Amino acid sequence: MRRFWIVILALAAFSCQEEVNLPLATIDDEIPVIEATWTDDSYYNQVNISLARNYFDSVDTKVVSDAQVYISVPGSSVQIPFVFNNTSKNYVPIYSNDVAKVGESYQLHVLWNDNEFTSSGTLLPPPTVDSVTYEYQEDRLFRDEGYYIKVYGEIPFDENNYYRIRVIENDTLKNDRDDYLLFDDTFGLKFFEEGLELNYSFDEGDKVRLELFRMNESSYEYLSQLVNLLYNDGGLFSPPPQNPDSNIKVINGDSDVLGFFNVSSVLSRTVFIEPNED
Numbered sequence: 148m149r150r151f152w153i154v155i156l157a158l159a160a161f162s163c164q165e166e167v168n169l170p171l172a173t174i175d176d177e178i179p180v181i182e183a184t185w186t187d188d189s190y191y192n193q194v195n196i197s198l199a200r201n202y203f204d205s206v207d208t209k210v211v212s213d214a215q216v217y218i219s220v221p222g223s224s225v226q227i228p229f230v231f232n233n234t235s236k237n238y239v240p241i242y243s244n245d246v247a248k249v250g251e252s253y254q255l256h257v258l259w260n261d262n263e264f265t266s267s268g269t270l271l272p273p274p275t276v277d278s279v280t281y282e283y284q285e286d287r288l289f290r291d292e293g294y295y296i297k298v299y300g301e302i303p304f305d306e307n308n309y310y311r312i313r314v315i316e317n318d319t320l321k322n323d324r325d326d327y328l329l330f331d332d333t334f335g336l337k338f339f340e341e342g343l344e345l346n347y348s349f350d351e352g353d354k355v356r357l358e359l360f361r362m363n364e365s366s367y368e369y370l371s372q373l374v375n376l377l378y379n380d381g382g383l384f385s386p387p388p389q390n391p392d393s394n395i396k397v398i399n400g401d402s403d404v405l406g407f408f409n410v411s412s413v414l415s416r417t418v419f420i421e422p423n424e425d
């Protein structure tokens with residue numbers, strides 16, 4: 148009889164549960180989202196501008212194509228103009244030989260709808276990548292069998308150690324929430340000299356390109372907050388979703404702004420996974 152009443156009470160408690168929808172802030176105005184990348188390699192240099200959407204919106208992203216975009220070098224008369232590319236739907240430098248230089252500071256300017264947005268960053272020197280190797284490994288706990296890549300190098304800097312690795316497998320960027328490979332010097336950087344193994348298994352015949360970015364702290368913090376947002380499952384113990392803190396400021400106008408300006412040096416290596424000769 149006692150067990151019977153326990154079951155009844157459990158069913159009663161379950162029946163009293165109800166779904167709670169937390170009210171989220173909505174967007175009434177047009178708020179630009181600016182994602183700008185400025186590096187020492189022209190391949191990566193671009194500025195994407197779109198309009199923010201509400202959290203539950205399913206409408207297509209609206210691209211802003213009528214902004215004025217340029218990058219300046221503070222303390223000089225240098226201005227690097229950008230133009231909207233109708234094919235890629237973003238802004239690219241008019242002159243492809245305009246790239247960032249190590250040690251130089253840069254300022255992004257975006258003018259749109261009587262508003263002016265700006266952000267700044269410094270191109271820090273890249274670390275050293277000595278070699279990239281791969282090795283076939285059998286099944287391990289939480290890992291599939293396959294070829295695993297290790298990156299060996301040296302990071303000799305005492306400060307401003309903020310990095311991201313991007314992995315492109317057969318021309319496809321790995322871009323899920325688990326693929327934002329961010330690291331700093333919180334726990335030291337000795338592991339880079341001993342070989343940083345990527346948590347991906349590859350197959351014979353795969354072409355893998357690795358891109359190592361050294362960023363400014365504000366860009367690193369933006370991406371770290373973005374990853375936390377992507378892992379937010381909306382559960383009872385998850386905080387309400389909120390946008391990452393932008394490093395872009397409004398200097399004219401009354402609009403809000405989202406996004407970030409990333410000034411970064413880039414190292415790129417490509418590996419071809421060749422068949423095992425054994």
